Amino acid sequence: MGHKERAMAALSDEKVDTLAAYPIACGVCRKLIGDGGVSYREWCGDPETYAKAFLAGQRRFGLDFAIGLMDLSVMAGDLGAHVRMDEQNTPFVDKHIVSDMEDYEKLAVPDVRKGRTGVLIEGARLLAEKLGDEVVASTFIEGPLLALSQSAGAERLFMDMFTDPAPVHKALKTMTEYDSEIVKAMSQTGIEAICWDYLWGNYSCLGDAEYGEFEGNEYAKRLNRETVEGGMAVAIHNCADLPHLDTQIKKFKPSVYSMAYYPLIEGSPSAGKVIADGYADECVVAGNLDPQLFIRGSVGDVTSATKSLCQEVKTALCKRGLNSRYCIASGCEVPPDINCKLENIDAMVEASRKYGRMDGC
Amino acid sequence: MSKEEIMDRLSDAVVGCKLDLAKAAAQEALDTGVSPIDAINVGLVKGMNIVGERYAAHTVYLPQVLVSARCMYAALDILLPAVPKDQLKDAKRCAAAVVEGDVHDIGKNIVKTMLTAGGCIVSDFGKDVNPEKLVKMAEEAGVDCICLSTLMTPTMDSMKKTLDVLRETGYRSKCTVTIGGPPTSPEFASEIGADHRDLNAQDCIGWLKGAVWHA
The missing domain is CATH 3.40.50.280 (Cobalamin-binding domain)
Structure with a gap:
């Protein structure tokens, strides 16, 4: 099967030759262009370079999806937060823009055609143009609560949610407008899905009531709806340890749900459990190899972990009467660190093709 | 107010995320001659441990934990300077x-x-x-x-x-x-x-x- 054919079959739970495979290899693909020394700043500051890296990644690894993920400081940075841009590592916010309650109300939606949001949008257009025929091309956007936590600082935001929620809601409305503008622009790029990062829907941080009030009930619901109205599918990424699966899968009804697994944390759901509990009945579940494997493990380690995951998934899918509703993936982005081993990504894809064969239950 | 009642107020203020009450109870402890070490260990710490247990059991979440911690630190700011140095040596x-x-x-x-x-x-x-x-x-x-x-x-x-x-x-x-x-x-x-x-x-x-x- 071709990559897109396999991915589309998985979305419909039709029979596939092998399970779909997608190590979330994004920033690391910059190592495949030029002389291999393209900095993170260069990669995420220019749409041509950004898309070129994804194309090079596709040529080398042969993936079944493409997700245009930059990093989690894009929106906060364009709102005015200072972003620390190390040359070969993931950028992050090191100076927030909310220092008192009034600052929440001062936030204003920036021009999404400018800044790194603009790069993300133009990059998505180029990604869809270059890869749309062979893979399901999508883009990655920070959900409103995540974008606000990046702008205000998570600790401050969480305390303010509890002690003075009204200004926080005003800020979340602004963030949702910002996201909505991005959705509108993305709907014109040719990409087929938006992958929302709704990170804070996890029981290590928020309960159902808190998550519902500050993202799930209103803001995420609107953005999911607008994504679909814009002709794109909804995907969700949540790499937290105890994700709100009932809300984010059964209520949000995404096409793909990408998640991690923390074996040492009690209650963190394994691939087998997620499938057994019926979540793969609802959508393609993607996960859950430890991203650290790609940087710290050997080819043998990656192959072994991928083989083990494939066996767990195949057994669970068969027991559940499902054909293909799982994508062998990393639980979060493959570390874009300069030291990340590309041969480990090769090994994961190769092992997925070999051990993920679906020859019948 | 008895010592026990002051301890309960300290604990309850932390559990209930009441910043002003935590500070008032800490000051009251000092004003009524309660040992600041007792006020910390029997009052504040008890409250924070209750919050920690509830967090581990997923009955309260990060926002409450952070606000409880803020209450505890506000009370500690009042109590710690009053602790005799030799009582902290262990x-x-x-x-x-x-x-x-x-x-x-x-x-x-x-x-x-x-x-x-x-x-x-x-x-x-x-x-x-x-x-x-x-x-x-x-x-x-x-x-x-x-x-x-x-x-x-x-x-x-x-x-x-x-x-x-x-x-x-x-x-x-x-x-x-x-x-x-x-x-x-x-x-x-x-x-x-x-x-x-x-x-x-x-x-x-x-x-x-x-x-x-x-x-």
Whole structure:
């Protein structure tokens, strides 16, 4: 099967030759262009370079999806937060823009055609143009609560949610407008899905009531709806340890749900459990190899972990009467660190093709 | 008001996230001659431990924990200066820090809170802390334990560098080192020579008390 054919079959739970495979290899693909020394700043500051890296990644690894993920400081940075841009590592916010309650109300939606949001949008257009025929091309956007936590600082935001929620809601409305503008622009790029990062829907941080009030009930619901109205599918990424699966899968009804697994944390759901509990009945579940494997493990380690995951998934899918509703993936982005081993990504894809064969239950 | 009632007010203020009540109860404890050590250990710590247990049981969540911690610290600001120095001599001294290159400190702050609730005197070394500077601060503070945190993969190397400097200066033999954060693992802790990888803040204080201090 071709990559897109396999991915589309998985979305419909039709029979596939092998399970779909997608190590979330994004920033690391910059190592495949030029002389291999393209900095993170260069990669995420220019749409041509950004898309070129994804194309090079596709040529080398042969993936079944493409997700245009930059990093989690894009929106906060364009709102005015200072972003620390190390040359070969993931950028992050090191100076927030909310220092008192009034600052929440001062936030204003920036021009999404400018800044790194603009790069993300133009990059998505180029990604869809270059890869749309062979893979399901999508883009990655920070959900409103995540974008606000990046702008205000998570600790401050969480305390303010509890002690003075009204200004926080005003800020979340602004963030949702910002996201909505991005959705509108993305709907014109040719990409087929938006992958929302709704990170804070996890029981290590928020309960159902808190998550519902500050993202799930209103803001995420609107953005999911607008994504679909814009002709794109909804995907969700949540790499937290105890994700709100009932809300984010059964209520949000995404096409793909990408998640991690923390074996040492009690209650963190394994691939087998997620499938057994019926979540793969609802959508393609993607996960859950430890991203650290790609940087710290050997080819043998990656192959072994991928083989083990494939066996767990195949057994669970068969027991559940499902054909293909799982994508062998990393639980979060493959570390874009300069030291990340590309041969480990090769090994994961190769092992997925070999051990993920679906020859019948 | 009886001593017990003041203790309950301190505990209830922390559990109920009432900043003004926590400060008022702390002042009342001092005004009525309650030992500040008792006010901390029997009042505030009891309250924070209740919050910690509820957080572990997923009946309260991070926003409440953070606000409870803020109440506890506000009361501590009033009580600690009144504690006679000799009464603190047996308390374990800990440091919490986010390693160089990383500014994500929410996990570190929760660890700091639970160590404080566990009766430790905690120095907050901050975030993005250079290894040499961190070790110098540890030596100056005379800490028994250092808890290192990072959220990001690239900065895991800063944890290793910090352990390297601790060994080079000879301070490693004088302190316990725990690490935490999503990219870390028990294997990584072993690889860099840390004593323990904390699953979470409760695990950190629980392990220190059980396996190290035998408290």
